[in-house]
């Protein structure tokens with residue numbers, strides 16, 4: 001059974017996966033994903049036996065990385081906690097009670113596995129599966145009114161745990177990849193996208209925004225890694241800024257993707273996205 005993402009994540013790459021996988025480098029050493037989110041590409045690579053040389057997954061969001069650590073290190077305990085929580089999925093008061101844990105001073109003293117179970121439960125029961133923090137870093141997505149949400153799929157959790165066993169999980173800024181990635185490694189960047197319009201912006205994954213200066217800093221990191229002869233791939237929105245920042249890269253393509261989560265429900269549908277590679281990917285086994 002293949003491992004799949006265990007969190008619903010805004011910008012999750014499920015639908016874009018065929019486009020990404022058709023552009024993978026033929027071979028690579030270690031894999032790095034510095035904006036891991038739901039980790040769709042990581043799980044795909046693991047399912048296909050492509051992570052023999054190891055992987056480093058990281059993200060700015062400490063709660064997210066702790067969730068991955070709990071899945072890696074305490075999967076049976078985590079499954080048991082989620083099975084206990086499952087019957088409460090339609091209890092709105094309970095939702096707000098556990099959502100409120102992070103307003104209490106002892107939140108970080110709670111065991112990691114309990115905090116991870118809370119995050120997964122909220123992710124499965126909140127409105128749109130949207131992980132959103134306010135400016136104090138508190139989870140503030142509202143209750144979702146689901147009829148039959150999948151709170152936990154124990155088999156998938158165990159498979160995800162197997163996938164993560166030898167993975168290095170780090171909390172931190174994407175720039176830290178510069179200290180880790182070596183020639184021949186593969187780095188996939190899936191940053192918060194450049195907004196299509198000022199109001200379409202959804203960059204509240206952490207309580208830090210991801211503005212133009214961050215996009216420019218990321219493009220500089222991309223170039224440094226490319227010069228180091230890492231294989232670097234990036235997805236972003238098909239916007240003027242993103243196109244300009246990566247204009248000099250060998251592969252620079254727009255593809256159509258259907259977006260699953262958008263703050264404005266009416267704007268779901270097909271949008272153009274940008275994929276950039278620092279190398280010429282193989283197409284049907286042939287280099288173009």
Ligand SMILES: C[S@@+](CC[C@H](N)C(=O)[O-])C[C@H]1O[C@@H](n2cnc3c(N)ncnc32)[C@H](O)[C@@H]1O
Nearest residue numbers: 011012013035037038039040060173174190205
């Ligand atoms: C678009 S999501 C990634 C989606 C993911 N690849 C997937 O398939 O589900 C972007 C991620 O970037 C993280 N992030 C935001 N700013 C960051 C930064 N400066 N450094 C590292 N991660 C950051 C967010 O916490 C979020 O998880």
